[in-house]
Amino acid sequence: MPLNRIINDPDDVAAEALAGIVAAHPDLVITTPHARVFRAVQPVTNRVGIVTGGGSGHEPAFIGFVGPGLVDAVATGEVFASPTARAFEAAFKAADGGRGVACLYGNYAGDNMNVKMAVKLAERDGLTVKTVVANDDAASAPKDQIGKRRGVAGEVLMWKAGAALAAEGADLDAVIGVAQKAIDSTRSVGIGLSACTIPAAGKPNFTIEPGMMEVGIGHHGEPGVAVMPVKPAREMAALMLDTILPDLPFGRGEDVAVLLSGLGATPVMELYILYTHVAEILAAHGLTIRHRFVGNYFTSLEMMGASITLTRLDGELDRLIGKPARSIGLTVPGA
Amino acid sequence: MPLNRIINDPDDVAAEALAGIVAAHPDLVITTPHARVFRAVQPVTNRVGIVTGGGSGHEPAFIGFVGPGLVDAVATGEVFASPTARAFEAAFKAADGGRGVACLYGNYAGDNMNVKMAVKLAERDGLTVKTVVANDDAASAPKDQIGKRRGVAGEVLMWKAGAALAAEGADLDAVIGVAQKAIDSTRSVGIGLSACTIPAAGKPNFTIEPGMMEVGIGHHGEPGVAVMPVKPAREMAALMLDTILPDLPFGRGEDVAVLLSGLGATPVMELYILYTHVAEILAAHGLTIRHRFVGNYFTSLEMMGASITLTRLDGELDRLIGKPARSIGLTVPGA
Numbered sequence: 001m002p003l004n005r006i007i008n009d010p011d012d013v014a015a016e017a018l019a020g021i022v023a024a025h026p027d028l029v030i031t032t033p034h035a036r037v038f039r040a041v042q043p044v045t046n047r048v049g050i051v052t053g054g055g056s057g058h059e060p061a062f063i064g065f066v067g068p069g070l071v072d073a074v075a076t077g078e079v080f081a082s083p084t085a086r087a088f089e090a091a092f093k094a095a096d097g098g099r100g101v102a103c104l105y106g107n108y109a110g111d112n113m114n115v116k117m118a119v120k121l122a123e124r125d126g127l128t129v130k131t132v133v134a135n136d137d138a139a140s141a142p143k144d145q146i147g148k149r150r151g152v153a154g155e156v157l158m159w160k161a162g163a164a165l166a167a168e169g170a171d172l173d174a175v176i177g178v179a180q181k182a183i184d185s186t187r188s189v190g191i192g193l194s195a196c197t198i199p200a201a202g203k204p205n206f207t208i209e210p211g212m213m214e215v216g217i218g219h220h221g222e223p224g225v226a227v228m229p230v231k232p233a234r235e236m237a238a239l240m241l242d243t244i245l246p247d248l249p250f251g252r253g254e255d256v257a258v259l260l261s262g263l264g265a266t267p268v269m270e271l272y273i274l275y276t277h278v279a280e281i282l283a284a285h286g287l288t289i290r291h292r293f294v295g296n297y298f299t300s301l302e303m304m305g306a307s308i309t310l311t312r313l314d315g316e317l318d319r320l321i322g323k324p325a326r327s328i329g330l331t332v333p334g335a
Numbered sequence: 336m337p338l339n340r341i342i343n344d345p346d347d348v349a350a351e352a353l354a355g356i357v358a359a360h361p362d363l364v365i366t367t368p369h370a371r372v373f374r375a376v377q378p379v380t381n382r383v384g385i386v387t388g389g390g391s392g393h394e395p396a397f398i399g400f401v402g403p404g405l406v407d408a409v410a411t412g413e414v415f416a417s418p419t420a421r422a423f424e425a426a427f428k429a430a431d432g433g434r435g436v437a438c439l440y441g442n443y444a445g446d447n448m449n450v451k452m453a454v455k456l457a458e459r460d461g462l463t464v465k466t467v468v469a470n471d472d473a474a475s476a477p478k479d480q481i482g483k484r485r486g487v488a489g490e491v492l493m494w495k496a497g498a499a500l501a502a503e504g505a506d507l508d509a510v511i512g513v514a515q516k517a518i519d520s521t522r523s524v525g526i527g528l529s530a531c532t533i534p535a536a537g538k539p540n541f542t543i544e545p546g547m548m549e550v551g552i553g554h555h556g557e558p559g560v561a562v563m564p565v566k567p568a569r570e571m572a573a574l575m576l577d578t579i580l581p582d583l584p585f586g587r588g589e590d591v592a593v594l595l596s597g598l599g600a601t602p603v604m605e606l607y608i609l610y611t612h613v614a615e616i617l618a619a620h621g622l623t624i625r626h627r628f629v630g631n632y633f634t635s636l637e638m639m640g641a642s643i644t645l646t647r648l649d650g651e652l653d654r655l656i657g658k659p660a661r662s663i664g665l666t667v668p669g670a
Contacts, residue, residue: 003528003545003546003565004528004529004543004545004546004548004565004639004640005528005565005605006528006568006571006601006605006606006608006609006640006641007567007568007605007608008567008568008569008608009567013604013608016568016607016608016611017604017605017607017608018607019607019611020606020607020608020609020610020611020614020629021607023610023611023614024607024610024614024627024629025627056604057604059602059603059604059607060603064603193338193339193340193341194339208339210338210339211338211339213339230338230339230340232342232343232344233341233342233343233351234343236341264602264603264604265600265601265602265637265639266341266600266637267394267599267600267634267636267637268394268395268399268599268631268634269348269352269391269392269394269634269636270340270341270342270352271341271355272351272352272353272354272355272356272359272394273341273342273343273348273351273352273355274341274355275355275358275359276351276354276355276358279355279358279359292359292360294355294359296603296631299602299603299604301602301604302600302601302602304339304600305339305341306341326668331666331668333661333666
């Protein structure tokens with residue numbers, strides 16, 4: 001088990017962190033009859049409901065994005081483990097306002113399996129659920145195998161866009177369409193500077209040697225595309241953007257949203273040093289940053305490092321990302 | 336120098352982080368003619384201005400609390416080093432809206448000296464500046480030497496209260512009075528789980544052995560009151576609250592605000608585990624939590640650990656802390 005942690009029993013960290021979040025934010029997120037499902041305070045009424053879900057250890061994701069203008073209900077799992085099908089089903093019901101539910105989640109085997117099962121269970125009860133599977137991690141598979149790519153911090157902007165359109169009263173197909181467009185327009189890449197340990201496992205299931213960094217690392221320590229000595233921040237930014245800019249590709253004159261997330265144990269100060277270089281490189285590339293988010297949005301326990309997410313914006317995505325929202329993880333003024 | 340950092344030249348981290356913050360939040364904080372002074376976008380007009388300042392390495396403090404309903408201008412220093420007197424003076428001028436300036440800062444030798452000098456410089460130019468010196472760190476000196484105590488994360492709630500009263504149009508003496516009341520009603524304590532390294536120094540100026548924790552540690556690694564093996568989160572919470580509850584003291588039936596801050600490298604998940612126990616103990620102590628803030632508010636580079644801050648609330652402080660504010664570090668909805 002990692003030293004220097006603020007935990008009790010290593011088997012209880014997910015449940016205890018979730019309980020703490022609910023205790024700390026009673027104005028944003030409340031419990032439901034299902035112990036691992038949480039919902040926004042305001043119930044969904046006569047609009048499409050937004051659901052997501054995933055394993056714990058990525059805080060504030062996923063529960064921290066529940067709130068006005070964002071996610072309506074969330075299914076949570078143990079550390080780095082998918083929520084159950086029953087949990088997803090319960091989240092669908094908790095987000096049902098009579099006009100269907102959009103389940104916007106990440107491309108992991110367990111989540112795919114359990115969401116599919118949950119959709120069937122919900123449909124038996126007369127609830128319509130449609131899904132978008134995020135696959136924004138550009139380093140996780142070649143572009144011609146885009147369906148194999150994992151979902152990472154780009155999910156935040158997918159939720160934001162889908163939820164903002166749902167709030168405007170759009171129907172389920174339109175909400176699904178805009179969430180799909182958001183994630184199709186998004187690329188992310190991570191860089192790991194230290195490993196992390198699932199508390200209940202007691203030791204890391206991967207290693208990053210001191211002084212080394214891993215480009216393209218996944219949110220659970222999945223292998224990246226290159227391991228090399230730690231570079232200065234400006235070279236890290238260049239390496240990361242070299243992965244994602246040509247992949248979509250992002251072209252001169254386009255508008256983008258940038259989300260730069262710490263992986264858990266990297267200080268806030270360093271995220272802003274990295275941001276400076278991201279902004280410089282994007283400007284040199286002829287891109288205009290319309291929305292910027294820097295902080296801990298999608299973490300991996302105590303991993304050091306950061307991820308960069310870029311979303312290409314058309315007028316609709318630009319408008320939806322700028323709409324008011326309020327949650328633990330992301331607040332856009334006005335809500 | 337610590338490995339696994341996202342930095343360039345170790346001598347440039349403060350300047351580069353500040354530049355990144357300004358680049359990432361043009362809606363909140365802008366530059367001034369003084370390179371180390373930053374101010375809110377909206378100039379101060381016909382009300383008291385709120386200024387703070389301090390060393391870098393505590394991000395989002397101090398610059399991250401500039402914004403509507405919070406700090407108007409901030410003087411920043413190198414990592415863990417006081418801003419200069421000229422920087423404080425420039426911050427006073429940047430926050431001058433014709434009704435005087437309240438400088439609300441922490442009790443450190445360099446800050447005390449430079450603020451005093453800056454106040455004299457500003458007064459020569461006809462600007463009235465009054466000060467409140469935060470000394471909320473209960474572990475930093477005995478209660479009968481309260482003037483020797485350091486200011487830590489309690490400063491955030493002092494700024495919040497003073498700024499909210501200034502926004503209502505109160506005069507300088509009233510703003511100073513409420514900021515003094517806020518800090519006099521506040522106690523904080525930190526617990527360190529790992530050391531931190533000033534990048535330009537290249538090695539830690541203190542040590543916390545793996546598996547050990549230091550109760551009462553300061554925000555620059557100043558020695559605490561006890562070093563012991565790492566305890567479960569619930570015992571950490573009890574130890575920390577045993578330090579601050581009897582010190583004010585906080586009595587049954589009182590209302591409090593809680594601010595729980597990570598020290599930089601402790602994951603968000605663990606802060607919420609700690610919060611659960613803080614809430615339990617405060618409830619058992621007969622205290623009602625009226626405002627709660629959990630996150631990275633006042634950090635110490637890549638130190639692992641957390642601080643707990645409690646403020647006893649009368650009706651006025653309760654009202655002022657609940658008023659809208661918007662900044663990188665703290666947002667209260669409505670602004």
